[in-house]
Amino acid sequence: MFNRSLALVQIDSYRAYAQQHYPSLCQPRPENSHKGTFGTVAIVGGSKGMVGASVLAATSAMYTGCGKVLVGLNHVHNPPAVFHNRPEIMVDYAVDMVTNYHHIVDTWVVGCGLSKNETAVQILKALWNSSITQLVLDAGALPILAEHSELFPTQHKRTDLVITPHPGEAAKLLNVSIERIEQNRDWAARELASRYRAWVILKGHDTLISSARGFLLTNPSGNAGLATAGSGDVLAGMVGSLLAQGIEAEEAVPAAVWLHGVAAEVLVQMQIGPIGMLAGELAEAVRWVRNQLTLIVENEEQTTSYDKDFI
Numbered sequence: 001m002f003n004r005s006l007a008l009v010q011i012d013s014y015r016a017y018a019q020q021h022y023p024s025l026c027q028p029r030p031e032n033s034h035k036g037t038f039g040t041v042a043i044v045g046g047s048k049g050m051v052g053a054s055v056l057a058a059t060s061a062m063y064t065g066c067g068k069v070l071v072g073l074n075h076v077h078n079p080p081a082v083f084h085n086r087p088e089i090m091v092d093y094a095v096d097m098v099t100n101y102h103h104i105v106d107t108w109v110v111g112c113g114l115s116k117n118e119t120a121v122q123i124l125k126a127l128w129n130s131s132i133t134q135l136v137l138d139a140g141a142l143p144i145l146a147e148h149s150e151l152f153p154t155q156h157k158r159t160d161l162v163i164t165p166h167p168g169e170a171a172k173l174l175n176v177s178i179e180r181i182e183q184n185r186d187w188a189a190r191e192l193a194s195r196y197r198a199w200v201i202l203k204g205h206d207t208l209i210s211s212a213r214g215f216l217l218t219n220p221s222g223n224a225g226l227a228t229a230g231s232g233d234v235l236a237g238m239v240g241s242l243l244a245q246g247i248e249a250e251e252a253v254p255a256a257v258w259l260h261g262v263a264a265e266v267l268v269q270m271q272i273g274p275i276g277m278l279a280g281e282l283a284e285a286v287r288w289v290r291n292q293l294t295l296i297v298e299n300e301e302q303t304t305s306y307d308k309d310f311i
C-alpha cells in the first residue's frame with residue numbers, strides 16, 4: 001500500500017520554468033473553446049499483444065489536452081477489452097483509418113505497440129508519402145524506417161516530423177552499436193535529425209532533443225521511475241497532443257519531454273515511485289501538472305497542497 005497522506009508538491013517552480021520556457025503550456029482554456037479548438041490526434045499501432053501501448057498513447061494525448069483521439073489498430077478488428085474503460089477513444093482498423101480519416105486528423109503518431117509486418121510497412125509508407133503535415137514516429141515505426149529505407153525518401157516536405165528513438169532504436173537507425181550511441185549521444189541525435197530532417201528525441205537518462213538543424217537541448221526533468229513499460233508510449237501521445245493543439249514544434253517537442261519528466265517528479269514527490277511507477281499513473285499526473293501550470297498565482301511563495309485523489 002502506498003502512503004495516501006496529503007502530499008506537498010512544489011508546483012510553483014515548475015510553473016515559473018514553464019512561463020519562461022514553454023509559455024503555451026501556461027495558457028488557460030478560452031471560455032468559448034470547443035473540442036475542435038485543440039486538435040485531433042491519431043495513434044496508429046496496437047498490434048496483437050501490444051494494444052495497451054496504443055491506449056496509453058491515446059490516453060496521454062487526451063490528458064495533455066487535445067480535443068479528440070483516434071486509435072488505428074493493426075490486425076485487431078474489434079476493440080479489445082482494454083478500450084472498454086476508455087470510450088472517449090475512437091477505434092478503427094488502422095488501414096481504414098489511414099484511408100478514411102486523414103482529413104480530420106491534425107497529428108499522426110505511429111508505432112506505439114506496432115509490430116513489424118507487411119501491413120505495418122504499407123501503413124507507414126502510405127502516411128509517409130501522403131500530404132499529412134505532422135507525423136510522430138515512435139517504437140515499432142522506427143525499425144521499419146531503418147530496414148526499409150528505400151520506401152522512405154528522406155527529402156520529405158512535411159512541416160513537422162518527430163522521431164523518438166531510445167538508444168536501441170537509434171542504434172538500428174544509424175546501424176551502429178547501442179554503446180556507440182550512448183558514448184556519442186550528441187552526434188547520434190544530430191545525425192538522425194539531419195538524415196531525416198526531423199526533430200529527434202533521443203530518450204533515456206538526460207533525454208536529448210535535436211531540432212532538424214541540429215540545435216541540441218538536454219531535458220532537465222525526469223527520474224528513473226520513467227524506466228517502466230509504456231512510459232515512452234505516454235511521451236509519444238504527449239508530443240502528438242501538443243502539436244495537434246497548434247503549438248509550434250520548437251516549443252511543443254521540448255515541452256512534451258519536460259512535462260513528461262515533471263509528471264514523474266511529481267509522482268515521486270507524492271511517494272508514487274520511482275519504484276513501481278506505472279505509465280498510466282504518469283499520464284494522469286501529466287493532466288494534473290498541465291492544469292496547475294495554467295493557474296494564475298498571486299502569492300509566489302504559495303506552495304500548492306494536493307491530495308492524491310487525481311490518481
Ligand SMILES: NC(=O)C1=CN([C@@H]2O[C@H](COP(=O)(O)OP(=O)(O)OC[C@H]3O[C@@H](n4cnc5c(N)ncnc54)[C@H](O)[C@@H]3O)[C@@H](O)[C@H]2O)[C@@H](O)CC1
Nearest residue numbers: 050051052053111112113114139140166167168204229230
Ligand atoms: N502495454 C503495452 O502494450 C506495451 C507495449 N510496448 C510496445 O512494445 C514494443 C517494443 O518494446 P520492447 O520493450 O519489447 O522493446 P524495445 O525495442 O523497447 O527494447 C528492446 C531492447 O532495446 C534496448 N534498449 C531499450 N531502451 C534502451 C535504453 N534506454 N538504453 C539502452 N538500450 C535500450 C534494450 O536492449 C532492450 O531490451 C513497442 O512497440 C512499444 O510501444 C511497450 O511500450 C511496453 C508496454
Ligand SMILES: Nc1ncnc2c1ncn2[C@@H]1O[C@H](COP(=O)(O)OP(=O)(O)O)[C@@H](O)[C@H]1O
Nearest residue numbers: 166203204205223224226227229230231232233
Ligand atoms: N533512468 C531514466 N531517467 C530518466 N528518464 C528515463 C530513464 N529511463 C527511461 N526514461 C524515459 O522513459 C521513457 C522510456 O521510453 P521507451 O524506452 O520507449 O519505453 P517503452 O517502449 O516501454 O514505452 C523515455 O521517455 C525515457 O527517456
